[in-house]
Amino acid sequence: MNTHYIFLAAINGFYFLSFALFVLHFFHGGKAWKPWANRILGLGFLASIVFETVQVAASGSLLPITTLYQALFFFSWCMVLVYLLMSWKLRLDTFGLILLPLVLAMSGTSLICLKQPPAPTYSHNHWFLIHILTAFLAYASFALSFVGALLYLAQNRGLKSKKINTFYHKLPSLEALESVVYRTMVFGFPLLTLALASGFFWTKDVYGVFWRWDPKFVASTLTWLIYLGILYSRYVSLMRGRKAVMASLFAFFCAMLTFLGVNFFESNVHNFLK
Amino acid sequence: MNSLFVIGLNHKFAPVKFREKLAFPKNDLPSVFLHLRNIPAIPESLVLSTCNRVEIYGVASDLKAAREELVHFLCFYHAVEAETLNRSIYFYEEEAAVRHLFRVASGLDSMVVGEYEILGQVKEAYRWASQEGNVKSLLHQFFERALRTAKRMREETEIARGAVSVSSVAVELAEKIFGRISQEKILILGTGKVGELTLKRLMKIGTRFVWVASRTMARAEELARKYAVLPIPFETWKQYLKDADIVISSTAAPHPIIHYEDVKQVMALRKHKPLFIIDLAVPRDAEEKVNTLDDVYLYNIDDLHTVCQSNIKFREKEVAKCEVLIEKQIEDFLRWLKHIEAAPTIRKLQAHLDAIIEEELRLAAGSRSPKELEELRRVLSRVKGKLLHDPLMKLKEAQDHGGGHHYHEALHTLFDLQKVKLSDEENKVPDREPGKQPGSCSSRESAG
Numbered sequence: 001m002n003t004h005y006i007f008l009a010a011i012n013g014f015y016f017l018s019f020a021l022f023v024l025h026f027f028h029g030g031k032a033w034k035p036w037a038n039r040i041l042g043l044g045f046l047a048s049i050v051f052e053t054v055q056v057a058a059s060g061s062l063l064p065i066t067t068l069y070q071a072l073f074f075f076s077w078c079m080v081l082v083y084l085l086m087s088w089k090l091r092l093d094t095f096g097l098i099l100l101p102l103v104l105a106m107s108g109t110s111l112i113c114l115k116q117p118p119a120p121t122y123s124h125n126h127w128f129l130i131h132i133l134t135a136f137l138a139y140a141s142f143a144l145s146f147v148g149a150l151l152y153l154a155q156n157r158g159l160k161s162k163k164i165n166t167f168y169h170k171l172p173s174l175e176a177l178e179s180v181v182y183r184t185m186v187f188g189f190p191l192l193t194l195a196l197a198s199g200f201f202w203t204k205d206v207y208g209v210f211w212r213w214d215p216k217f218v219a220s221t222l223t224w225l226i227y228l229g230i231l232y233s234r235y236v237s238l239m240r241g242r243k244a245v246m247a248s249l250f251a252f253f254c255a256m257l258t259f260l261g262v263n264f265f266e267s268n269v270h271n272f273l274k
Numbered sequence: 275m276n277s278l279f280v281i282g283l284n285h286k287f288a289p290v291k292f293r294e295k296l297a298f299p300k301n302d303l304p305s306v307f308l309h310l311r312n313i314p315a316i317p318e319s320l321v322l323s324t325c326n327r328v329e330i331y332g333v334a335s336d337l338k339a340a341r342e343e344l345v346h347f348l349c350f351y352h353a354v355e356a357e358t359l360n361r362s363i364y365f366y367e368e369e370a371a372v373r374h375l376f377r378v379a380s381g382l383d384s385m386v387v388g389e390y391e392i393l394g395q396v397k398e399a400y401r402w403a404s405q406e407g408n409v410k411s412l413l414h415q416f417f418e419r420a421l422r423t424a425k426r427m428r429e430e431t432e433i434a435r436g437a438v439s440v441s442s443v444a445v446e447l448a449e450k451i452f453g454r455i456s457q458e459k460i461l462i463l464g465t466g467k468v469g470e471l472t473l474k475r476l477m478k479i480g481t482r483f484v485w486v487a488s489r490t491m492a493r494a495e496e497l498a499r500k501y502a503v504l505p506i507p508f509e510t511w512k513q514y515l516k517d518a519d520i521v522i523s524s525t526a527a528p529h530p531i532i533h534y535e536d537v538k539q540v541m542a543l544r545k546h547k548p549l550f551i552i553d554l555a556v557p558r559d560a561e562e563k564v565n566t567l568d569d570v571y572l573y574n575i576d577d578l579h580t581v582c583q584s585n586i587k588f589r590e591k592e593v594a595k596c597e598v599l600i601e602k603q604i605e606d607f608l609r610w611l612k613h614i615e616a617a618p619t620i621r622k623l624q625a626h627l628d629a630i631i632e633e634e635l636r637l638a639a640g641s642r643s644p645k646e647l648e649e650l651r652r653v654l655s656r657v658k659g660k661l662l663h664d665p666l667m668k669l670k671e672a673q674d675h676g677g678g679h680h681y682h683e684a685l686h687t688l689f690d691l692q693k694v695k696l697s698d699e700e701n702k703v704p705d706r707e708p709g710k711q712p713g714s715c716s717s718r719e720s721a722g
Binding site: 032155159160162164168169172173174175176179237238239240241242243244 | 429430432435436447449450451452453545546547548565568569571573577580581584585
């Protein structure tokens with residue numbers, strides 16, 4: 001446990017240092033900070049991979065996600081993964097500024113919950129593995145979409161109020177930000193669909209039925225429908241600009257409610273807090 | 275010892291009328307360089323002539339003579355009175371000249387602080403002078419350092435951040451809304467000058483879909499012909515609002531013509547695709563309330579001016595950071611210059627000792643075999659190296675702290691170094707970065 005704690009603290013340290021460099025890049029100007037911010041984030045990510053591998057080897061389970069700490073840590077890792085993947089294609093210069101506090105919140109909270117006893121795992125079931133992996137990656141994509149939406153609103157506010165400040169200069173164009181919001185949702189939606197489907201199959205394997213009237217089931221399905229609605233209306237050009245971005249914020253709120261909030265209600269199969 | 279200097283005039287000291295008179299047209303530069311090469315007091319020279327400044331940079335051992343020669347040349351070349359010229363020109367020597375060029379290349383001495391073009395102009399001036407053979411080792415190092423400093427400043431500070439003219443601010447805003455301008459459609463209402471300038475800038479970066487409407491159809495057609503765009507009858511412009519992304523309005527209408535209700539309806543039809551309205555008219559063409567609509571961005575002429583001012587103020591704040599960076603670079607360059615100054619004395623001292631060794635070897639040659647002589651030469655050379663090591667280190671240290679000239683005088687007096695003559699090859703200024711070509715400092719700017 002002690003080694004775990006040191007490892008997690010080191011990973012959090014990398015993320016924090018990377019965040020500090022993103023802040024310096026944003027407010028202090030100069031181009032020298034950004035590559036270092038990304039490099040150190042990459043180091044944190046690699047350290048997380050090593051940590052996860054050690055966890056897998058120690059637990060003998062392919063996906064050792066049985067406690068809230070493991071769930072939060074894995075989610076933070078997925079967020080960094082999606083960010084690094086997306087930054088190949090999209091201009092995400094300033095995303096670190098908001099994404100990293102989120103990553104740190106998740107990964108840092110996992111430090112506090114380290115001593116929580118593990119819940120039973122179902123990692124021998126392949127539907128369960130697919131379900132967990134795809135769900136986490138989908139939520140991580142939506143988190144990036146959420147960051148894009150916040151930055152869009154900041155840029156939009158600056159342009160509307162005609163206040164030309166650091167945000168105006170440093171943030172990408174509205175078009176670019178909207179595109180990130182949309183593309184990350186497009187990336188996350190098939191994953192969410194797969195998560196939902198594999199969830200149904202796993203329920204079938206474990207309980208003999210596809211559907212249970214469980215808060216998590218209902219919330220996930222509703223979230224899926226909301227994302228479907230947003231993507232459809234964007235696809236047929238029914239909704240664009242600020243309204244579309246606001247809708248994506250609402251959808252992310254629902255996704256987070258599904259991911260964490262439902263734990264506070266009575267759920268039989270997804271409760272990390274128990 | 276050769277020193278750097280600059281003589282010239284700029285927007286701060288001379289009105290545009292006088293600057294125009296003293297400017298060197300590009301085509302005249304070869305003859306100007308020829309004239310300068312023929313002035314014996316100035317072994318190296320470079321001309322920087324832009325709309326805001328006319329300057330001659332150079333190297334001279336007698337700075338007073340160089341100044342007189344150049345004033346005479348400028349008066350003769352441009353047919354101006356020496357008295358008139360002397361009222362407007364400045365002459366900076368050594369450290370002041372270094373500081374001046376570093377500030378000029380970095381855009382700190384420009385009319386609009388941090389402007390982009392000057393770096394390209396300095397680069398171009400350097401290239402021309404090098405091609406003509408007017409630049410040798412010292413100016414070469416001087417300009418390479420200045421260009422490198424300017425480049426670093428753009429990377430490490432935000433001196434060039436934000437647009438500072440109304441039309442460029444409008445284009446920058448458009449890019450902040452639409453990203454890279456390419457497929458965006460533009461509707462021009464009225465044919466004002468600033469509107470035309472904004473259109474020109476937008477077309478330069480890629481847009482091709484433009485409609486022009488003016489109350490006088492002939493003027494719309496004239497503008498349309500000039501930019502190969504489409505003229506439309508003024509009364510039909512509202513139909514185009516549905517498809518246009520950027521509206522540039524500068525009509526002479528006494529009341530607003532772009533109404534809130536119209537834009538609201540159009541936005542529903544546009545499915546909230548962003549609409550950027552640039553209202554350059556006074557009195558204004560668009561109702562202020564239009565800006566409250568989602569995805570509509572309305573900027574009037576005052577708003578654009580405010581953005582310009584805010585960007586200028588920001589750049590001025592960055593100047594302090596730049597000055598710190600420049601001072602460091604100047605210090606570094608001056609240190610290098612001091613080492614260059616010390617080099618002839620060191621070389622003369624070495625040559626003097628080499629001559630003594632050769633003389634002694636010649637005297638000893640009679641009684642010794644060639645092998646023994648070679649061994650003796652090696653021993654004497656080692657002794658020379660060891661003897662000189664500590665004094666030369668102390669001389670370099672003294673150079674860095676500004677007290678080198680006492681040592682120079684002492685060495686010259688003690689060893690009678692005045693009598694020692696060096697070959698041309700030995701006299702050459704050592705280039706710290708061999709292999710670098712003039713103008714090799716990479717930069718995207720071109721001369722303006």
